[in-house]
Amino acid sequence: MSGQWRRVCCGVALGALLMACGAAAHAQLGLPGMSTSTETQPNPLTDTTVNPGKLILYGLEARFAKDVAEKGGAGFAEWFADDGVALGNGKPPLVGRLAIAKSANWSPQDYQLTWTPTDAMMGPSGDMGYTWGHYEGHSKDANGNPVVTSGRYITMWRKQPDGQWRVVLDAGANEPPSAGECCSLPPGTH
Numbered sequence: 001m002s003g004q005w006r007r008v009c010c011g012v013a014l015g016a017l018l019m020a021c022g023a024a025a026h027a028q029l030g031l032p033g034m035s036t037s038t039e040t041q042p043n044p045l046t047d048t049t050v051n052p053g054k055l056i057l058y059g060l061e062a063r064f065a066k067d068v069a070e071k072g073g074a075g076f077a078e079w080f081a082d083d084g085v086a087l088g089n090g091k092p093p094l095v096g097r098l099a100i101a102k103s104a105n106w107s108p109q110d111y112q113l114t115w116t117p118t119d120a121m122m123g124p125s126g127d128m129g130y131t132w133g134h135y136e137g138h139s140k141d142a143n144g145n146p147v148v149t150s151g152r153y154i155t156m157w158r159k160q161p162d163g164q165w166r167v168v169l170d171a172g173a174n175e176p177p178s179a180g181e182c183c184s185l186p187p188g189t190h
Contacts, residue, residue: 051122052122053120053121053122053126053129054120054121054122056122056129056165057117057120057121057122057129057130057131057157058117058120058131060131060157060165061115061117061120061131061155064079064155064167065114065115067079068108068113069108069112069114070108071108072104072106072107072108072109072110072111073101073103073104073105073106073107073111074101074104075108076100076104076113077097077100077101077104078101079166079167080097080100080166080167080168080170081097081158081160081166081167081168082096082097083095083096083097083168084096084097084100084166084167084168084169084170085168085169085170086100086103086104086169086170086171087169087170087171087172088172089151089172089173089174110139110140111137111138111139112137112138112139113135113136113137114135114136114138115133115134115135115136115153116133116134116135117131117132117133118132118133118134119131119132119133120132126159127158127159128156128157128158128159128168129156129157130154130155130156130157131154131155131157132152132153132154132155133152133153134150134151134152134153135150135151135152135153135172136148136149136150137149137150149174150174150175151172151173151174151175152172152173152175153170153171153172153173154169154170154171154172155167155169155170156168156169156170
């Protein structure tokens with residue numbers, strides 16, 4: 001298959017994926033090439049590594065993000081396998097969907113979690129893969145001031161015996177402080 005024909009096929013597949021996932025998931029998640037941050041994301045229409053496995057993983061991410069946007073923590077926990085693991089930044093591991101659901105008790109009105117995959121890779125057997133990228137969490141502090149956290153994540157996916165895809169590992173790490181933030185004193189304390 002020629003490179004141009006492959007790009008056309010991938011473009012058609014991506015278009016179908018976006019239609020299947022709905023505009024809400026597309027706007028929530030963004031796909032590579034549709035950056036929601038200031039960094040440049042790969043474009044699947046020109047990415048020579050785009051393949052059906054990668055498109056499946058991007059589709060899973062879009063549906064996962066849509067559920068989290070609509071249902072908050074409950075939507076997050078629903079996507080985990082029974083033996084799934086969540087590794088939060090600086091927190092003990094949560095093992096199992098029940099432990100994750102107990103901890104993921106935020107409403108979408110109180111906390112909005114969004115993410116943009118940078119890349120994805122399907123394993124050779126086609127039943128496991130991973131995505132990684134950038135996430136942002138938006139909430140308010142006790143005084144009503146906006147609080148934004150951001151960082152990197154990796155999500156490992158596994159196809160279950162019933163054919164459903166579930167998250168088996170989700171890990172995130174907050175962005176490091178900006179230059180000078182770690183060592184400066186608050187204003188007026190010199």
